[in-house]
Amino acid sequence: MNDSVEVRELKLDDYKQLIETMEAAYKHWHGNVWTFDAIDTLIHKFPEGQLVVCFNDQIVGCALSIIVNYNDFGDKHTYKEITGDYTFSTHTNEGDVLYGIEIFIHPDYRGKRLGRRLYDVRKELCEKLNLKAVVFGGRIPNYHNYVSEMKPKEYIAKVRNKEIYDQVLTFQLSNDFHVKKVLYNYMPGDVQSREFATLLQWDNVYYEDKEAPEDKRITRSVRLGLIQWEMRYYTTLEQVFTQAEYFIDSVSGYKSDFAVFPEFFNAPMMALLESKDEADAMRQLSDYTELIRDKFHEWAIKYNVNIITGSMPFVEEGRLKNVGFLCHRSGKIDSYEKIHITPDEEKYWGLKGGDTIQSYDTDAGKIGILICYDVEFPELARLLSEDRIQILFVPYLTDTHNAYMRVRHCAAARAIENECFVAITGSVGNLPQVEAMDLHYSQAVVFTPCDFAFPFNGIKSEATANTEMILISDVDLSLLENLHFHGSVKNLLDKRTDLYSLQFNPKP
Numbered sequence: 001m002n003d004s005v006e007v008r009e010l011k012l013d014d015y016k017q018l019i020e021t022m023e024a025a026y027k028h029w030h031g032n033v034w035t036f037d038a039i040d041t042l043i044h045k046f047p048e049g050q051l052v053v054c055f056n057d058q059i060v061g062c063a064l065s066i067i068v069n070y071n072d073f074g075d076k077h078t079y080k081e082i083t084g085d086y087t088f089s090t091h092t093n094e095g096d097v098l099y100g101i102e103i104f105i106h107p108d109y110r111g112k113r114l115g116r117r118l119y120d121v122r123k124e125l126c127e128k129l130n131l132k133a134v135v136f137g138g139r140i141p142n143y144h145n146y147v148s149e150m151k152p153k154e155y156i157a158k159v160r161n162k163e164i165y166d167q168v169l170t171f172q173l174s175n176d177f178h179v180k181k182v183l184y185n186y187m188p189g190d191v192q193s194r195e196f197a198t199l200l201q202w203d204n205v206y207y208e209d210k211e212a213p214e215d216k217r218i219t220r221s222v223r224l225g226l227i228q229w230e231m232r233y234y235t236t237l238e239q240v241f242t243q244a245e246y247f248i249d250s251v252s253g254y255k256s257d258f259a260v261f262p263e264f265f266n267a268p269m270m271a272l273l274e275s276k277d278e279a280d281a282m283r284q285l286s287d288y289t290e291l292i293r294d295k296f297h298e299w300a301i302k303y304n305v306n307i308i309t310g311s312m313p314f315v316e317e318g319r320l321k322n323v324g325f326l327c328h329r330s331g332k333i334d335s336y337e338k339i340h341i342t343p344d345e346e347k348y349w350g351l352k353g354g355d356t357i358q359s360y361d362t363d364a365g366k367i368g369i370l371i372c373y374d375v376e377f378p379e380l381a382r383l384l385s386e387d388r389i390q391i392l393f394v395p396y397l398t399d400t401h402n403a404y405m406r407v408r409h410c411a412a413a414r415a416i417e418n419e420c421f422v423a424i425t426g427s428v429g430n431l432p433q434v435e436a437m438d439l440h441y442s443q444a445v446v447f448t449p450c451d452f453a454f455p456f457n458g459i460k461s462e463a464t465a466n467t468e469m470i471l472i473s474d475v476d477l478s479l480l481e482n483l484h485f486h487g488s489v490k491n492l493l494d495k496r497t498d499l500y501s502l503q504f505n506p507k508p
Contacts (some may be wrong), residue, residue, distance in 0.1 A: 004331030010050035017059040019190035025104035060109040063118040064102040067095035100136030113304040141192040142166040166167040225251030226444040230468035252303035257364035261310035263397040271433035282349040286313040300327035310395040338371035359387035385418035396422040399439040415447040422447040
């Protein structure tokens with residue numbers, strides 16, 4: 001069974017599951033659970049602000065919030081005051097701050113970054129509603145173990161410096177919240193925190209004053225994590241998994257939206273196979289593909305990052321194909337395949353080209369994926385551009401510098417032609433034990449269109465050539481929309497569709 005994760009609005013029908021999860025999350029908490037009437041009031045007043053996270057359709061976490069005029073309360077307030085004595089009469093759609101009044105995760109599902117997903121949706125809601133910040137009071141439940149040694153200020157500093165672990169504050173700091181103030185008597189009865197709390201805030205850097213000109217642009221930033229993978233000798237599949245998970249964990253640590261692996265990154269496993277015939281070894285390698293896919297699916301959910309698995313051999317109806325998988329962090333899995341097979345791939349491995357090409361909707365924009373040689377055929381990228389893709393990913397495998405340059409220059413051209421970002425990454429290092437896959441050359445790059453809002457040379461960022469590393473790069477999708485209508489040139493709008501067109505041929 002493929003696990004799935006969904007963040008959605010809370011419904012009244014969820015109440016029974018909600019309370020069961022809350023009771024498990026607050027096993028040592030002596031306060032009251034949320035009443036049905038309180039949840040009903042919150043949903044009625046502000047349905048968008050009441051969120052649950054579901055794992056395989058089971059509610060395992062919750063985040064509740066209201067909107068307030070923050071100046072009515074200031075930084076020195078209590079939970080009772082900010083919630084209007086728990087009536088939520090303080091909520092107003094005309095407010096300027098999204099105030100968090102609850103968040104919890106079932107203990108059996110902690111460590112899967114589900115809390116981060118709830119915080120991310122809160123931040124997105126804050127941006128969508130053009131609010132100044134997300135603010136809330138946070139418990140410091142581990143403080144009771146240090147109360148005789150230090151004051152709250154020193155405790156917070158040590159948690160920030162990772163000298164002390166606090167299960168609540170450590171998590172909040174890791175999600176870009178900063179401590180504004182120490183509050184006392186914020187939530188009476190919180191014995192673990194000794195009735196202290198931290199006032200935490202995340203600032204919406206895209207906030208615009210409501211009286212500001214309407215044409216000011218709000219950015220939509222997406223973070224890419226390109227993995228430049230080193231081919232090395234492995235003795236087990238577990239060693240491949242260890243290295244892959246290390247990179248995914250690292251990319252996730254930088255809060256990337258995508259982690260991208262190269263074409264045939266698992267090729268080192270061929271050295272372990274019994275057959276010395278290249279084509280037979282490639283077919284044997286395909287036996288591992290579904291295992292690897294399922295592991296990447298698990299990591300996409302665990303590390304909260306969309307994973308593009310590069311590509312792997314896959315046998316379908318007797319045909320050996322070059323395929324990859326898009327493992328969404330929601331739990332969904334899509335597949336893609338290489339359309340054009342190089343002469344050597346057919347000669348040495350017996351690979352056959354695929355027949356499908358499509359775009360993919362993700363939570364970080366619409367994307368396309370072309371494997372290596374496919375990017376050298378402009379028709380494929382143009383077909384994807386008809387679906388208005390914003391990012392084109394190109395995992396590749398090239399042996400020599402000149403082979404790499406073909407992929408590089410064509411990828412740069414696709415960015416200009418189709419008014420999109422193009423991100424490419426491959427493998428480095430040598431595999432002397434693997435015939436026809438002994439040399440590798442790579443330099444991961446993120447390409448942009450060439451116009452005033454972009455780098456003059458069309459290169460957003462690039463890795464060090466032939467070095468195993470991660471390239472982290474932010475791209476602003478809103479720039480593409482502006483380019484489409486207001487660029488120096490308008491490649492997509494200026495197409496002479498009266499003269500020519502591009503379309504799929506129907507299958508026989």
